Amino acid sequence: MKFRDGMWLAAEGKRLEYAEEVYSTTRLEESRGLRLLCPTKKIMQRADTLNLSTLTIDIETPFDGVLSIETTHWLGALNPGPHFDLFPAGKPSTRHTSITKSPKSMTISSGSISATVKTVDHDFDIRFHATDGSKELTSLLNRSIGLAYGPAPSNPMQTADMRNLHHYIFTQTTLSVGESVHGLGERFGAFNKVGQAITLWNADGGTSSDQAYKNVPLWISSRGYGIFIDTPDKVELEIGSERCCRVQTSVEGQRLKWYIIHGPTPKEILYKYSILTGKPGKVPSWSFGLWLSTSFTTNYDEKTVNSFLEGMKARDIPVEVFHFDCFWLKAFHWCDFVFDSEMFPDPKAQITRLKESGLVKKVCVWINPYLGQVSPVFEIAASKGYLLKRKNGDVFQWDLWQTGMGIVDFTNPEAVEWYVGCLKELFDKGVDCIKTDFGERIPSEDVQWHDSSLDPRKMHNYYAFLYNKIVYEALQERFGENEAVLFARTATAGTQRFPLQWGGDCESTPEAMAESVRGGISLGLCGFSYWSVDIGGFEGYPPPWIYKRWVAFGLLCSHSRLHGSNSFRVPWTVDEDDTSDQGCSKILSTWTLLKARLMPYIFAQAQESANLGIPLSLRAMCFEFPEDSTSWFLDRQFMFGSNLLVAPVFEESGNVEFYLPAGKWTNFFTNETKSGPGWFKETHEFDTLPLYVRENSILVLGKEGETRTVYDYARDVEVRLYCVRKGAKATVVGSEGKEIGVLEVGEDGEVGKQEFLGGEWSVTCLPARDHLSDYVLGAWKNFSLTSPKSDELKLCHLLGAFDRVVQRCYSTGNQVNCNPMAYHIPLRMSSKRRNSPYFIT
Template sequence: MVKLRDGMWLPAEGVRTEYAEEIYNITPLDGERGLSLLCPVGQIRSRGNTLNMPTVTLDVRAEFDGVISLEAAHWRGAQNHGPHFDLYPDGKPSVEGKISKNDKNATTLASGSLAVTLESEPHRFGLKFHSTDGAKTLTTLGGRSVGFAYSPGPSTPMQTGDMRDFKHYMFFQTGLSVGESVHGLGERFTAWNKVGQSVSLWNADGGTSSDQAYKNVSFWMSNRGYGVFIDNPGRVDLAIGSERTSRVQHSVEGQRLKWYVIYGPTPKEVLKKYSILTGKPGKVPGWSHGLWLTTSFTTNYDESTVTSFLEGMKKRNSPVDVFHFDCFWMKAFTWTDFVFDSERFPDPKGQIARLKEQGLCKKVCVWINPYIAEHGAAFKYAAEKGYLLKRKNGDIWQWDLWQAGMGLVDVTNPEARAWYTECLNGLFDQGVDALKTDFGERIPTLDVQWHDKTVDPHKMHNYYAFQYNQLVYEALQKRYGNDEAVLFARAACAGAQRFPLVWGGDCESTPEALAESIRGGLSMGLSGFSYWSCDIGGFEGSPPPWVYKRWVAMGLLCSHSRLHGSSSYRVPWTVDNDDKTEEGCSRTLAKWTALKTRLMPYFYAQGMESREGGIPLSLRTLALEFPEDPTAWFVDRQFMVGSQILAAPVFEESGEVEFYLPKGRWTSYFTGEVKTGPGWFREKHAFGTLPLYVREGTILVLGNRKESGAVYEYSKDVEVALYEVQAGDKTTAVDYDGNVLGELVIGDDGKIKDTSLLKGDVSVSEKGRDLNGDPPVSIESI
């Protein structure tokens, strides 16, 4: 990470930094849709000052309503190699920019609700972003906030005739206001508010206990109602209120840097506009929301083991919707060659079919990645055909990290993509329905030559995750249909939300890791991703029973729920020696599985709304629903499940938990007790519950208690529970296929106007859901 300053007064050692010092000239772009600013790095007070004077060109454009882009360049003759983010995948909205001047001769460019006003004083540089009506200032580019830097700093301009020994950076610094907080930037496990942190957006396999991230997304959101998207898939370094405590500094290596300022004014509106720019999340099928189970990373996958586990889960009332085979479905040293280990899988197609025919699972997923081991059947063919990434001398790029002699699928080669798709089709032919696309973070940048020689290897490092997951997702869509495709990805970058879904990666089996995972999920949700999951119970190590049970409660409230571990099983009876009591792991898992099953009509309807708005289903920060509540921007140990239900996981073995309820009346899902916020509350919970509160004004459609698993008709034999409703409150009803059936609306008499769009035996509970038939609960207010 380049550091520009040594404190306030001194330049960083070995770095020469040049700042745009004034707006010397303003030229319209594309009529009234933009402005080009010529900005010298010194003040021009005479003609002589224009000589030997570097400049920064800053192009400012109206993109669409509420969005303005800025591109700063030093030497515009430098090539701008790809890959580039695939922007506006659903089409770009029309835009009408408007240029005006005020009585102080200050120039303003407006793009719908967002405007930027340029500094009007001579020999000064500055831009102010504000609502077009002038009611709200968002942020600024103040003095010495845009420019470029050399490392090492040249002692004379003559040295820059040969740039091979110099690195060149572009940077910009947005102002941080008093009390402003910054969130997002992908799946980050550090503190939820990023102010005070230095962040490198560079995909890495670092687990959940470090400042590294599998999913780096070059977008952040402010609690002041705006977001910033950096349009560069390469490494972006941010110093967020750290190098300059009142600024967010962004820097990239190269000669140009483009970014977008996105105005809401609400955080939901910011995310919706960001999703127009980078893409909306894809639709997922209902079965994917059910319980996923894997026999873990290094454990046995023979048919008798898998069958016994699935039968055990069914017997204990935790039916599995998706069974996942992790790495060792292939032989050791052969990953990824797409060949089932014949010793453990003599009849993989038959085995998969039998699992489904016996009703032990509905779908099957297998683990894959883009790394092709030298000893696998696929390597020789792929190498001969030129489908693997090469070194500059023509050798196949290989190393022994992870798999011996592994190569990397060259996703820039159309023929390689077609070959890989055919390999996936072979899996589909054997009954595989979904794919876990692991890895994709360790993408080399040195001594490599991609098939597409126009791409910049540096930019390919992060962007590889987009292209790889796109390849797999489109293969699934082609086989199973656009709305039936599901992958389980670990690496991602901006735009990869279009290929759901992602999970949090390798976490430890500790309460601290549970909290890390929640922070990662919250950050991912503010990065445009609707669907997120984690390894329930933790991946590394063996969870103590109490940690497993607390994680089960949180994990079954994520949009997607998977039991997965490394060297130990995650079926509940292996965790606590098959404790059959109400507080044992098996009964706890059964309770939470049943709860998610009942919530499926709500989950699915909320998921459809979430992806249309580019917002998270779960984990959703409270700040999205209560942006005017300052506390909501700092709560990072609880989350919203959709817009109407608040969940607060428990991190203490004692069951004690402190949680926050925003303004309004909140009803406990488990007891019907009503609490009034805003305020902090303390409770003590047994393992079958956690603070789960339903927001006032909620019409909650619940599946029938007799349903088992996530696959059923979400509009039939349902219970409609009303929570503190008033006239005009409404909710959307959907069926299993995702068809919108219509709205359930509260009339002037406080009752639902019409339930005829629902089928079968429909019951309405007017004071919260009917608690009869629930298992006993133990919740104590403290």
């Protein structure tokens, strides 16, 4: 919301009052904080203290590296819930706090971050900076904190009746030259939010609008700090869009609280944010496999489902989870949890047959938190008070989405118990996971929640948290703490605790695929580890080329699901069953099997991501390379974990341009290397894309031809070394998520402590061709040696005007041919221990 008409005038119908100076300061001993009394005019004499507003600003130290700032006009105003569930794992102790005073200022410090408040000269000036003085982060300066009325009262007597007045609190933090702003939930517009006006209000707007399903009041700055706005209420932000040099945050009410979180890196910011709002839950290994959906409005029954899965198996496309979308329920009955008896006369038996066939391991069904009045269940739920009501006592209903639809009131404990009971009946039928759709269009006017103490406007966004929490915890109760999986569309702060989320309704276009990338990386910067997308696009009929490009992108998201609206997403329906190597079926098989092979890497990275509260995929480039200013503007590529760079292809031709940060990068498919920083152009068929491995990486991969998602991630694996140096590490975890061991490169360039690897494991060293000068190639060409050693022969450390080269040759049988010119041929050390001589040419 804009409160000004340019720099000089108030907006029409608005009255503004600003904190003009810090009149007095008081220490808050219990919270180790500081309270500032800030009048809305400069106090030059005693008479100036009369007939004016004051703003109270509390700066507190919740834990090291974080400060909270709460601005209040009238302290006596109620602060009704709901409130975000902060510190769910407990509040950490605050060890490094202090308040110091100088003749002109006071400084409050919380670990690595401090705020310095000017206390002289009738100025309003608060600077947030690194405690060590190395960097100023942002500041609150003249006309940066205030209150506003709308419509503008002509005298203070009118504020005696506030029923027809809107009252706002706003703050404006400064934007430095070149500073960029990111996050604020799953947003599909420009990745850098500077210049945008954003309203944090959950809405079902698709992926091609400024609305968002997942509004999260957290943004991260390229200057090394983040700001979390501590309210589920509607928040409006003007990010360099009212004043070009400031981020304005406003909320209707008497108070506004936010936390400033010092990094300096995005990884450190999100870790501290996860202490505030909770860490992402861990998901089971099977959830990373391919999910196949019936699609939305398509007709299907048991025969249809089986035909899909049999067709996928025949085409070497393993499916881990089959999803029954809306029409497992009877039309007009959504969502009463009752299978449509005409289409599914015995759902439990059907699901049992489906799993026993071996075509799929898990089953998911679609639900929402609404109830259509046509269902007989509606009358029961309404009579028992399970549905949201209007202020006059009527059940709140509208005909949006479902005829006479009511909304489950999750503030009523009995409604929650009933809803969980319905979920348990699904689990009894063999359902393993739940797609929690909707939860965005929650009314905020003329409604009365069962818990009447709650603010209906705050409940609009917070409903997403309650809805997903209830379903997730029901899954945990049935299947185990780390075995619960949602497929959720709506979210707010804290909902990362209930994974996973998907991007909502996108069109079947390359533009929508790019929108989805932006949405995924933005949500990741708000602490969500897992994210998925409707492969092929939800709306419309994807042409084969878009489907195949989307398959490549979708299988490199943390989770991968084929889903559409009014058309199926099995590949043979997209391209008339093209059986060629570049047909949809073969391409889907290729990428599904690649993800299966990557599972030892993916699942280990998933554990780390959840522990740190950071994204697995899609991970914004700036997350891994915050010192590279270009990385803060990259919105068409991302990192999958810390070691893999992914650049989706958006052109039918296969042309793609992408950026590599500083260092050596190895093409996963060809083993060619490129050196960054720099922009590169490539052309790809449908079975590859720019997938680059970061230097100093150890990748643990499943064996060639691996088709399973869940297997022993320490057995029969290939350990790939990419331009490694001493200290390079890779953690190996089991399919249950427990650490098995750590591979680490030692002083000699070798991987030590391999005893926990089993079966026919191997180590592959991938030398980089651009490290080798003609001199080195010549030396290798003329070198030959035969040795009886049985384990390893370390050849040559050649030094010159070129990079140091270390080439290792390992025995996998009776002989090894080592030729650095054939750099793309893997050279391996096998777990086989044979007393066979090396023959090296």
